[in-house]
Amino acid sequence: MGSPSSLLLLTAAFVFLSVSSASSIPIPKLFTQCLEENSQNPIPFSTTFFTPQNNASFTSVLESTAQNLRYLLPSMTKPEFIFTPLEDSHVQAAVLCAKKLKIHMRVRSGGHDYEGLSFVSLIEKPFMIIDLAKLRAIQVDIAHNTAWVEVGATLGEVYYRISEKSPVHAFPAGVCPSVGVGGHITGGGYGSLHRNMDLPLTTS
Incomplete structure (x- = not known):
């Protein structure tokens, strides 16, 4: 039977490995997993979730309502991802997941934005955009x-x-x-x- 000190070291090592494994998962992946767990209805991520790495439409979606080109310069901080919910339950799940994962959320509706307040964050990183333009009934x-x-x-x-x-x-x-x-x-x-x-x- 192992000594108490050996068991303590093994426990500490297991906890460290578990935390390291969780922290190595990209934020967009953690967010989509959380959305799947908390949304009442399925979410078609291929048409609602955009990242700089995995979706060619990311830039066009990001710039879709921008009127002030200063906020589109390469030096400006870009969001980790953009989520375009299709129904109320998707929005509710997104808010819950952003709070849980400590992701700063910028909210954008369907109109123009001259000040960049809906798609630029100068304070907190990482941040995401929840774009509500598809909710327009x-x-x-x-x-x-x-x-x-x-x-x-x-x-x-x-x-x-x-x-x-x-x-x-x-x-x-x-x-x-x-x-x-x-x-x-x-x-x-x-x-x-x-x-x-x-x-x-x-x-x-």
């Missing part, structure tokens, strides 16, 4: 004067869907049609109706 209920809009839609899309339903209804949001709904509601803005209808959803 719009349901307009004229009878009840309401609309249900997913975060990835743009203001222009919202205005268009409302105009399809009614020639007299409107939504008091911003002037620029390429602004994402998510960014507009959380960040603020102003539009042509704000003097008449105030800014119910456009104050930050």
